[in-house]
Amino acid sequence: MTAVVRGRAPHPGPWQTARVTGIRRETPTAKSFTLTLSEPRAFWPGQHMIVRLTAPDGYRAQRSYSIASAPSGAAELDLTVELLPDGEVSRFLHDAVEVGDVLDVRGPIGGHFAWDLRPALGVAGGSGIVPLMSMLRHARALGEPDLFRLVVSVRGPEDLYYAAEVRGPETSIAFTRAVPDGYARPPGRLTADDLAAALDPDRELYVCGSTAFCDAATRLAEAAGVPTGRIRVERFGVTG
CATH class of the missing domain: 3.40.50.80 (Nucleotide-binding domain of ferredoxin-NADP reductase (FNR) module)
Incomplete structure (x- = not known):
């Protein structure tokens, strides 16, 4: 099913969990992660999601990553993450995250760069x-x-x-x-x-x-x- 964007760009909901259901390498330094959200979120192309990591000692780090997939109305979406030399979140996602892992996410975020289907x-x-x-x-x-x-x-x-x-x-x-x-x-x-x-x-x-x-x-x-x-x-x- 293809979701057609209309009206105003969706606003973010609360934090939720997302299960990693696919990982694909795009370039030597970039991977795409397919996430299945616990609660579907409508989004427009051009919006992004926040990914939050929590260490055993309670330390948290979070980063924003653009959504790469098209709106579909389903609970799945793709985030593509570039590995940065000193990036603590991107390094963890590239080196430690596997299919089946669960992440904390929030979104979609952003309205200025969201595409409303005008040419x-x-x-x-x-x-x-x-x-x-x-x-x-x-x-x-x-x-x-x-x-x-x-x-x-x-x-x-x-x-x-x-x-x-x-x-x-x-x-x-x-x-x-x-x-x-x-x-x-x-x-x-x-x-x-x-x-x-x-x-x-x-x-x-x-x-x-x-x-x-x-x-x-x-x-x-x-x-x-x-x-x-x-x-x-x-x-x-x-x-x-």
Whole structure:
């Protein structure tokens, strides 16, 4: 079943438990975790969940992770987590969590970056693809893939999240350092031409990635004539 977003973005409920029912490696430093919530929560693409860990001595740590799956109305959702060098939560999730484990979660969180099904273009830098992948998956599940177009900037093929799924007529990928054999676009940073092919006057722009990437992508979009009021930005921090 595909859930269609309408009205206002859902607000978070109380903390609940979620059982890990699947783990998939996306890149050498990223994994997707399928969680089955004890109580289903409606969400919009672009929202995130908080994961909380509690040590035996009572110490707690929590981090926010974007939802990667499309809304479905079911109790399942996917979180994709990048392993950060000094990330205590991401390290635990990558090294210790197994299928069958139970986590404390709360959400969905966030309204500004939530996608409301208006035609949009997502511009992702590296791991910034995660919330935009939720949007892409939702558009495809609705049978309207052109509702959401996606431009991804990533260092090389091994760094591309969802590599087997992301490619399609509504997406383009800008590899900045290394390209697959036979790839037409040479390696290099995102350019105005990369955005121009996917932009049209009616599209909202969703930009997600590091602060430097978001600033650069926003400048390209503004130079292409996109009004500032139609650009939504979500910057990823360095905590993990």
